[in-house]
Every structure is written in C-alpha cells, then in structure tokens.
Amino acid sequence: GAGVSQTPSNKVTEKGKYVELRCDPISGHTALYWYRQSLGQGPEFLIYFQGTGAADDSGLPNDRFFAVRPEGSVSTLKIQRTERGDSAVYLCASSLRPTLSTDTQYFGPGTRLTVL
C-alpha cells in the first residue's frame, strides 16, 4: 500500500516568507508526527497528533511554527516569517497504535526547506 507522502519534496523561500508543508499519512493511522532534521543530526521532534488534536507540541521551537490536522488525516506544518535557521529537512511519520510497545513509526521522504 501507499506509504507516507510529503509535498513539496523541496521548497526554497526567502527570509520572512510564509510556507506550508503537507503530509499524507498511511491510511488508517491515527497518530501523526512531525520532526525536523538538520545536516549531520538526528531528527528532532516537533509535534504529535492523535486524531485531530495535538497531543504533544512541546518540540515546536517558537510561535512561528504551527501545525494542523483538521480531519484526522492530512496534516500541514505552517511556518511564518521564515528565518535562515529554519532551513532543514522536515520529516513526517505516522503510526497505527502509538500506545503499544510494538508500534512503529513510518516516515515519509521529507521536505527539504531552504530559506535564503
């Protein structure tokens, strides 16, 4: 079946602009996660949705970052007034039953964001 998809695959923007990154999780997966990966680093958690609600947004770096999942499926990560330090690969993952110890997160290919 189809995996996690993310669009666009690459996004180049200018400092100060607004961007939206989209994630389509695996069908039926109730949990959705956003991570950010800088060069040479492991992914860092941003936000976790269970259904439509943000169950944990403790990783969002500041109030310029916001994410929504209005119908419990597709999610959009929104970044206002982008800064050069926001440049990174933004990864989305989904999972079926996050409360189970056997649950695995399935990752999308990521969106590479470059802020000039």
Added chain:
Amino acid sequence: KQEVTQIPAALSVPEGENLVLNCSFTDSAIYNLQWFRQDPGKGLTSLLLIQSSQREQTSGRLNASLDKSSGRSTLYIAASQPGDSATYLCAVPGQGGSEKLVFGKGTKLTVNP
C-alpha cells in the same frame, strides 16, 4: 531529559566484515528501542524494534540487542555488503514513555567493495 548517543559517528569497512554499531540512552524507562536506516536524501526506514521485555531481535543479517538496565543497545551487521552503506539511527521514546521518538545523531556506514 532523554538523550541518545551513537558511537562511532562514522565507520568504513571492507565488504564482508562483521560490524557493531553502538547506542546509549540516559533514561532506561523505555518500552522499546528502534533502529532505523537512512539513505542520502531519503526518509527513515525501520529496521528492527525491540520491546523492553526482549533482549534481542533479528532480521536477516541484522541483530539488535538491548540492555535496558545499562542503557545500551547494539546493532550487529553480519557479512556487510556495499548496499548496507547508509546512516543508521537509534531511537527511543521520550522521557516518561512519551510517544515521540528521541534520536541519536546516527552512524554513517560505508562498506567498500
């Protein structure tokens, strides 16, 4: 705060060698540990998941072990192949059993033909 460390940061071996990648974590109250593979410019692929009640998991030439009490895991790759070249990432749940994953920086493996 859960922290994950992976050693070495990079490893280069000739084809056919057996090798071990190391992962350590600071909070031993985890319910599982996962090893992922990441190819350049790609997302992450889950390789092995070990539940806290298990000591090891095997998949083909890969074997992962977990010692919760000491906060360590190893990934053993037997008879390495050039196609194994990638970055290997270890991940555990956040502090207090959070659903989010905390990752190490990874080990970049190069297997030379």
